[in-house]
Amino acid sequence: MGETITDPPEEEPGDTVSGAALDLVLRVGELLLASGEVTERVNESMLSLAVAYELPRCEVSVTFTVISASVHPGRGAPPVTGSRAIRRRYPAYWRLVELHTLIQEASIGLLDLEEAHDRLRRIKRSQPPYGSPYPAWLAVVSLGLIAASSSLSMGGGPLGVGTAFVATVLADRTAALLGRRGIAEFFQLTVAAAIGATSAVLVIAAGSPGNASTIVTGAIVAMLPGRPLVASIQDGITGDLVSAGARLLEVFFIVAAIVSGLGVTVYAAVHLGVPIDVRDLPAAPVTLRPVAVLAAAGVSVAFAVSLAVPRRTLPAAALSGALIWTVYVLGRGLGAAPLLAAAIGAVIAGVLGHVLARRRHLPALPYIVPAVAPLLPGTALYRGMIQLNGGEPSQGVLTLIGGISVALALGAGVNLGGEFIRAFQRVGVGGSGRGARPAARRTRGY
Template identity: 55%
Template sequence: MPQTLERFDVRQLRRARTVWERVRERAIAGTPATPDEPDEAANAETYRAMDLALRVGELLLASGEATENVSEAMRSLSVAYGLPRSEAAVTFTAISLSCVPTDGAPPVTGERTVRRRLPDYDRLAATHRLVQDAAIGLVDLDAAFDRLREIKRARPPYPALLITLSLPLISASASILAGGGVVVAVVAFLATLLADRTGAYLARRGIAEFFQLAVGAAIGSLLAVLVIAAGLPVVASAVVTGSIMALLPGRPLVAAVQDGISGAYVSSAARLLEVFFIVAALVSGVGLTVYGAVHLGLPLRVEDLPTSFASFGPVQVLAAVAISVAFAISLAAPLKALPTAAIGGGAIWLVYSALRTVDVMPILAAGIAAALIGFAAHLMAVRHRAPAMAYTVPLIAPLLPGTPLYRGLLQISHNSLNTGLISLFTALATAFALAAGIALGGEVVRARSRGGVVGTSPRRRPAARRTRGY
């Protein structure tokens, strides 16, 4: 059996990565990696190597990876399997790879389109391990295709029922974090479960995802309205907050900010547009229900919402931990990433609460907490030789702005347009601060890194080249 990456000792691994970096630098500069061999593009091995790189890029992009890391992985495979003068172009839905021979033969270009995106961080980590093994020469082309097929056929790391229940668990935990009790948590759990199953039914009927999200948000808020109409002595607003938290686009927002920072502006703009439509669907679903409830005379009041729910209480900390772990499960994160999600979820909540107690504004507190805890999560990802998103994205879940978003919609329903828009802007600014903080932690880790996982090398990074705005 071929020797795997885990069996390498530290010195062997460093030597292999040093060789890989030098070969890659020469390939990017246009110098052939093996000058004694003929440089022929139009042969079967070239086509197979391009096919592998395109399939790997498609799988990474569909699994939720950032554009820069997808491009880096494809370029690494191109160098590993001898594609001459290769260039990879990755956008939000399309991937292309080309190579140009030096012997006058015509260039070769291949392209694939990502039509279906399903976040699966365990598959993402397995694909990155394949790229790393191939980059340092541990996997030949035939074995790489075999491993890629195994990755595609592999089952998720968690039972299907647990993944299905992960979103309701996020809602239940978030409702407790927003000031609700056990009854509110149960109602939020059932509301999100009903909304998720309704969305799955609509998806099977071919209904667009925008309307699936709108209906799901409406179901969560409608159940809260029914709780209020029944006169139950509970914090019904926490049900809406929990339902919104389960649907907020934390993952695409982090990827959008990372793409923008890395210079992939087309993909970043497309991801931000995706975030906009997700938020618009939530606003539509919750807004219509809340507006109808207010005008029917139900006691939905802004004063009933928690104004500052930052707390060091054990219940809130455990709720934050539960949100992060459930979020990691919903993204099919690797099993070894769950301890980081649990510790990081509690830590980010404690840091945020500490900053709020010294009167740091909520947006700045969220950004600082995300940067500090995100830095530690990026270090854990480097230690495990895994993609960073599996370790960092679940951490922001406890701080996603469900309450400000609901407050803004409620204020608009009460004809307070200006204050409602300010609350909505605060919610969006908080979400961007979380994503930017996570990205900042990754940049600090990259600055002190000597190589590490494919896609984290500080050398030859396009986004690091000084343009001074031009």
């Protein structure tokens, strides 16, 4: 008697994967990364949404230019994977705040999937009640105000402050025109830096070398990459090395473009007989002046406006700018090296920024990025180019390296402030406390 052959039982289907939920996760991650958020926070936010809308066993990968999410239904069902490329970045910190509010509300069940998609669409298109808190013209003027305030903090007079403002606005509009014609951003920045340096050369030729140095310092500070610098250091600290390397390379090319524009202009001026002398550059401040402290606060506020932070964070930007400048000057007065004084000031400003961000349940970048603006090394870059073209190439290289080192210390310092807060506070925005970073125990350095 033969045995009856039966088919094996069919495997039960796996969990259902919602295409709309996966699309929301990818779109939110794309907009966060394009708006300037760091990789770790993008990763956390995407996973929070995946849990909120019940995507089973979701894995997320975030790099500088591509994000992907893969969902594994299980029980033999094929995984579902989606990805999006970030081709254009438009830093807008008000958008970061609105996106994090969306994520928080979705995580506690206040938004269904359709409502979340509708809000995301409104945020992306800047539809009421969402949108930039400032008119478009103020974003341009804010760059000029960064330059003017920086010039004032370095001791510039009315001529230096006014010229720095006009030169920076002219440089920005020229770069925008080149951008509309398809010229690469590297050459846009090179031309913009050359315009700022040319305005200083003209002032020197007119017999006012002291004002010239504050003009070019202000113009350079308005172009220096404070935002990607802070994000790159944070990505590196948290172990996202691919994104950190890409962001640092972005910073390198921006600085290289600025240095190229400065170098060409200074080289031409020296060979045309313009009396450019490194002794005319302002010395590092060692005593506090009330005007300089107010100017430093103005630099941070203007930088915050250029990043389109929410208006309610502007007082914190002013406080952070004044604080980091005060600590830096006091440190220099006590004999600390510029690198150490800048790092200490950045750590203190970073602690303040992260505390305020956690208490107000907002992302940290709108608080910590504007804080570094007053100490960005515009004078060091200008001094280095003068030395390179004035017969002191070795000293010029050392000066440029010193300026870049200060910039890196600023980025590391504000992020170190956040690590201090994380060490003593268990939870934060979006669950970003000590328990939310399992990768911190990845290898223990081995």
